[in-house]
Amino acid sequence: MRKNIVAGNWKMNKNVTEAQDLMFQLLEYKRNHTPNCEVWIAPPSLYLMMAKDLYEQNEIGVFSQDMSEHGSGAYTGETSADMLESIGVNGSLIGHSERRLYHGETDSHCNRKIKLALDKGLTPIYCNGETLEQRKSGQHLEVVKNQTEVALFTLSADEIKKVVIAYEPVWAIGTGETASPEQAQEIHAHIRNLIGNKYGKEVADEISILYGGSVKPDNAKEIFSQPDIDGGLIGGAALKMADFVQIIEGF
Numbered sequence: 009m010r011k012n013i014v015a016g017n018w019k020m021n022k023n024v025t026e027a028q029d030l031m032f033q034l035l036e037y038k039r040n041h042t043p044n045c046e047v048w049i050a051p052p053s054l055y056l057m058m059a060k061d062l063y064e065q066n067e068i069g070v071f072s073q074d075m076s077e078h079g080s081g082a083y084t085g086e087t088s089a090d091m092l093e094s095i096g097v098n099g100s101l102i103g104h105s106e107r108r109l110y111h112g113e114t115d116s117h118c119n120r121k122i123k124l125a126l127d128k129g130l131t132p133i134y135c136n137g138e139t140l141e142q143r144k145s146g147q148h149l150e151v152v153k154n155q156t157e158v159a160l161f162t163l164s165a166d167e168i169k170k171v172v173i174a175y176e177p178v179w180a181i182g183t184g185e186t187a188s189p190e191q192a193q194e195i196h197a198h199i200r201n202l203i204g205n206k207y208g209k210e211v212a213d214e215i216s217i218l219y220g221g222s223v224k225p226d227n228a229k230e231i232f233s234q235p236d237i238d239g240g241l242i243g244g245a246a247l248k249m250a251d252f253v254q255i256i257e258g259f
C-alpha cells in the first residue's frame with residue numbers, strides 16, 4: 009500500500025537558530041500526535057546533519073533538496089548520494105522546477121541522479137510539472153508524459169516502486185495560484201496510468217504521487233481527498249509550524 013506523505017521543502021530559508029527551532033517544534037508535534045501521514049522535511053543541506061541528530065528515531069524523514077549526478081570527485085559545491093547516505097539522510101528531491109529554471113537541470117540529469125540515489129538506498133522525490141505556457145497551449149499531458157518517461161522509464165519495476173513523484177505545476181509554485189483538485193487529479197491519474205501501462209497496475213498503485221504548488225491549510229484537505237493524490241510537497245506554508253501542522257492534519 010502506498011504511503012500518504014506531507015513533505016516540507018524549506019528552499020533557501022532560515023538561519024541556523026530558526027531552522028533548529030522549527031525542527032524542535034516538529035519533533036514535539038510528532039511526539040504528541042499520530043498523524044495519518046508520514047512527515048518529511050527538506051531543509052537546506054547545511055542543516056541536514058543537525059536534523060538527523062535531532063530525529064534519532066527517524067520521527068521525521070530528512071531529505072536533501074538536490075544531489076549531484078556524479079558519484080564523487082572534482083565537482084565543487086556538490087553533494088553526493090554517498091555523502092547523504094553516510095549521514096543517514098532518507099533521500100533527496102530531484103528535478104525541482106527551481107533547479108531546472110536556475111541550474112539548467114533536465115530530465116536526463118534527473119534520471120542519472122535517481123539511479124545514484126536508489127543505488128545508495130535513498131528515496132528520490134522526483135519533481136515534474138508543466139509551465140504556464142505549456143498548460144495554456146494544452147500541452148501539459150504530453151509534457152508530463154515526456155518528463156516521466158525520460159526520468160523514470162529506464163528503471164526496473166523494483167526500482168520505480170521506491171520513487172516518490174511530486175507533480176508541481178510551475179505556474180502554481182509560490183504564486184498563490186493552485187491547480188484545482190480536479191486539475192491535479194487529472195495529471196496524477198495520467199502519471200499513474202503511464203506507469204501502469206509500462207510496469208503494470210500493481211507497481212503503479214504502490215507509488216506515492218504528491219502534489220505541490222501553493223498548498224495551504226485551507227486547500228490541503230480537498231487536494232488530499234483526490235484518489236490519486238497521496239500527499240503534498242509544501243513550500244512557503246512549511247516554514248510556519250501552525251500552517252504545516254494544519255496541512256498534515258488535512259489527512
Ligand SMILES: O=C(CO)COP(=O)(O)O
Nearest residue numbers: 017181182221222243244
Ligand atoms: O515548490 C514547492 C515545493 O517544492 C511549492 O512551493 P509553494 O508551496 O511555496 O508554492
